[in-house]
Structure formats: structure tokens, C-alpha cells
Amino acid sequence: MLEDIRKTKITLKSMVRFPTAGGKEHVEEGKVAQLHAFFRKEGGAKELVQELARRGLQRLPPAYVLPAFQQPGLSHSLTQSSSAVRPPTVDVASLHEAAGAKGGSRSACLAAVSRACQEWGIMQVVNHGVAQGAIREMWAAAQRFFELPSEARLRFYEADPRNPAAVPHYTTLGWRETLRFRGLWDAATNHQLPAFCREPIQHYQAEMTKLALKINAAMMESLGVSLGNAQSMACNVSKTGVSIHLYPPCPEPSLALGVGDHKDITSFTILLETEQVGGLQVLHNGQWVNHMAEKGALTILLGDQMERLSNGKYHSVRHRVVTHPSKSRTSIATFFLPPIYSKIQPLPHLVDSFHPPLYQKSSIADTLPLASNWFN
Numbered sequence: 001m002l003e004d005i006r007k008t009k010i011t012l013k014s015m016v017r018f019p020t021a022g023g024k025e026h027v028e029e030g031k032v033a034q035l036h037a038f039f040r041k042e043g044g045a046k047e048l049v050q051e052l053a054r055r056g057l058q059r060l061p062p063a064y065v066l067p068a069f070q071q072p073g074l075s076h077s078l079t080q081s082s083s084a085v086r087p088p089t090v091d092v093a094s095l096h097e098a099a100g101a102k103g104g105s106r107s108a109c110l111a112a113v114s115r116a117c118q119e120w121g122i123m124q125v126v127n128h129g130v131a132q133g134a135i136r137e138m139w140a141a142a143q144r145f146f147e148l149p150s151e152a153r154l155r156f157y158e159a160d161p162r163n164p165a166a167v168p169h170y171t172t173l174g175w176r177e178t179l180r181f182r183g184l185w186d187a188a189t190n191h192q193l194p195a196f197c198r199e200p201i202q203h204y205q206a207e208m209t210k211l212a213l214k215i216n217a218a219m220m221e222s223l224g225v226s227l228g229n230a231q232s233m234a235c236n237v238s239k240t241g242v243s244i245h246l247y248p249p250c251p252e253p254s255l256a257l258g259v260g261d262h263k264d265i266t267s268f269t270i271l272l273e274t275e276q277v278g279g280l281q282v283l284h285n286g287q288w289v290n291h292m293a294e295k296g297a298l299t300i301l302l303g304d305q306m307e308r309l310s311n312g313k314y315h316s317v318r319h320r321v322v323t324h325p326s327k328s329r330t331s332i333a334t335f336f337l338p339p340i341y342s343k344i345q346p347l348p349h350l351v352d353s354f355h356p357p358l359y360q361k362s363s364i365a366d367t368l369p370l371a372s373n374w375f376n
């Protein structure tokens with residue numbers, strides 16, 4: 001009997017991973033064909049999203065119009081006053097102290113991290129210790145890239161601009177352009193980027209990795225893993241990739257999304273974004289809540305692997321990006337994952353007769369082959 005209950009829970013959990021229309025994935029082959037054609041126009045695409053936005057269109061091109069059940073609607077427009085409910089901010093200064101340093105501020109920080117991971121699955125972190133120079137260089141490179149002529153940008157885009165790593169079942173185009181870099185910096189992978197982006201991204205990724213190791217250790221410790229073991233769980237963040245998104249102004253924001261509703265398959269994602277524009281929304285207690293990063297803050301989004309390890313105590317947050325009618329937004333998402341063939345299961349001390357395992361032992365490659373191809 002208990003076995004049956006456990007099995008049912010596992011099935012339900014794995015079935016609700018992604019939103020679907022009436023339990024059925026929404027696939028419109030016509031739109032996929034449309035977007036492929038769009039990217040394969042002779043002589044290169046003349047109509048990337050940025051160019052469409054510059055043309056001052058009144059109506060959204062059909063390839064970007066979401067099915068009605070996925071449209072954000074007017075109430076989610078960024079021009080509306082935003083809700084008083086906001087994702088939490090956590091000061092992580094104490095995480096930079098020497099490992100094992102005892103002190104009230106570290107335990108207060110771990111408690112705040114734990115609360116944010118349980119209640120929200122998102123937090124913004126301040127005093128994160130990331131070198132400002134690395135952030136400035138990265139912004140400058142991103143801006144220079146998006147200012148290139150469309151034919152030059154297109155050389156670095158993939159044929160299918162939907163992000164299989166993030167939104168495997170979406171077929172409508174997101175109102176965005178994305179430059180992606182898979183894996184860790186090395187000579188074999190740097191051709192994925194224009195030359196002027198290579199050093200900035202290398203520095204930025206190194207800084208993000210230092211922070212990710214500290215955040216990961218804090219999350220593990222807050223889940224009751226002893227400090228030595230928490231550090232040895234660095235494999236949670238051993239794989240990485242970066243997406244640099246540009247969301248230009250959108251003629252009909254209520255009909256489109258920059259990125260559709262999804263959860264990241266990561267352990268967690270660290271996001272840097274244009275200040276004071278907003279766009280990222282998270283599902284919290286059944287409501288879409290706007291997130292607006294404070295000046296100098298970074299945002300941490302919890303992903304599926306942390307949810308699995310914590311046996312559902314921490315949750316992978318559903319999120320999406322809405323667009324703005326007149327402002328452009330850039331975001332830089334750095335994804336951290338375990339090796340894609342590593343089998344992840346709930347931490348043993350979080351499983352007992354009162355807390356049966358809610359997740360099977362499985363790897364990213366087992367659960368989302370499409371996404372794992374991208375990161376491999």
C-alpha cells in the first residue's frame with residue numbers, strides 16, 4: 001500500500017512539471033515550420049526580433065502570438081503598478097567568511113536562504129562579492145553584441161530560437177533574442193561566441209562559479225548537510241552554461257512572452273538583469289508576481305535538481321518573462337547543474353516514514369533528454 005502511495009506521488013510530481021493545455025502538450029507544427037523558415041531566409045534573417053521592434057509594428061507578428069491560455073493578458077502588463085508581494089532579498093556577506101567560521105550572521109543567512117528556498121524558490125542576493133569589473137565587461141560585451149547588424153548576430157544564433165533547455169514544449173516564438181554559451185570556457189567551445197565576448201564571458205563565468213559554490217554550500221548546509229559534505233557536493237554546480245537574452249519593446253505585450261512559463265532543470269540559475277525595467281515573473285501561491293532586481297543585486301532561481309535533492313522541501317520555481325511596450329531589457333542567466341548523467345535523489349536524511357521519497361533517482365539525461373543535449 002505504502003509502495004502504491006509512493007508511486008502515485010512520484011507520478012503526480014513528474015506529471016506536473018510543465019504546464020500543458022488540458023494535460024496535453026500544445027504543439028503547433030505550423031508555427032515551428034514558420035520559425036525555421038524565418039531563420040533560413042536567403043541571405044540571412046532580415047527580421048530578428050530587434051528589427052521587428054524597430055519597425056514600429058502596431059500588431060504582433062502571428063508567430064509570436066501565444067495560444068490564449070498562455071497569454072499573460074493585460075493585468076500582467078509591466079505598466080501596471082506592481083504588487084506589494086515581492087521575492088525576498090538575502091544579504092550573503094557572511095558566506096564569504098572562511099569556511100567553518102562560526103557566527104550569528106552566517107546562521108541567520110542560512111536561515112534566510114532556507115526560508116526563501118522553501119517559500120519562494122527565488123531570492124535576490126546582495127553583498128554577493130562578484131567583482132564589479134566582471135559585471136561591467138559582461139554588460140558591455142552583451143550590448144555590443146546586440147548592436148551588431150542582424151546578419152552578424154544571426155551567425156551566433158541557433159536555427160530554433162526556442163530554448164529547449166528551459167521550455168521544451170513551447171512552439172510559439174518568445175519575444176527575444178538569445179546568445180547562448182554552453183559549458184565551461186575552453187578553446188573548443190569559444191567559437192560559440194564572437195571574439196569580443198570571449199574574455200568578458202570567461203571572467204564573468206569564473207566569478208559566477210565562485211558565487212555558485214558558496215550558494216550551493218549554503219543551500220546544502222541549510223538542508224542539514226554538514227559543512228564538509230556540503231562543500232563536497234560541489235558537483236551540484238559542476239556544469240554550467242550562459243544565456244544572454246535581449247527583450248526588445250513589444251507591440252502587444254499582453255499576447256506574447258519573452259520566455260514562456262517553465263522551471264529550470266538546473267540546481268539553480270544566477271540572473272543578472274537590466275535595472276528598473278522588470279519582466280521576470282514567478283508563480284507564488286498561484287499568482288504571477290513581478291520580480292524587479294534591486295541595484296547591484298543578483299537573482300537566484302531554484303531549479304529541479306535542488307527540489308529533487310531536498311525531497312520537495314525547496315522548490316523549483318515556475319517563472320516566465322513578460323515584455324514591455326516601450327523598454328528593452330537584457331538579462332544574463334548563468335545555469336549551474338550537476339553532470340547530466342549523475343543520478344540525483346533526495347538526500348537520505350530527508351527521507352523517512354513521514355517523508356517518503358517524492359522523486360525517483362534519475363539524471364537530467366533521463367528526465368529531459370532534449371535539454372541535456374543542449375548542456376552536454
Ligand SMILES: O=C(O)CCC(=O)C(=O)O
Pocket residue numbers: 166243245259264271273279280319320321331332333
Ligand atoms: O530573462 C529572464 O529573466 C529569465 C530567463 C530564463 O528564465 C531562462 O533563461 O531560463
Ligand SMILES: [Fe+2]
Pocket residue numbers: 166262263264269319
Ligand atoms: Fe528560466
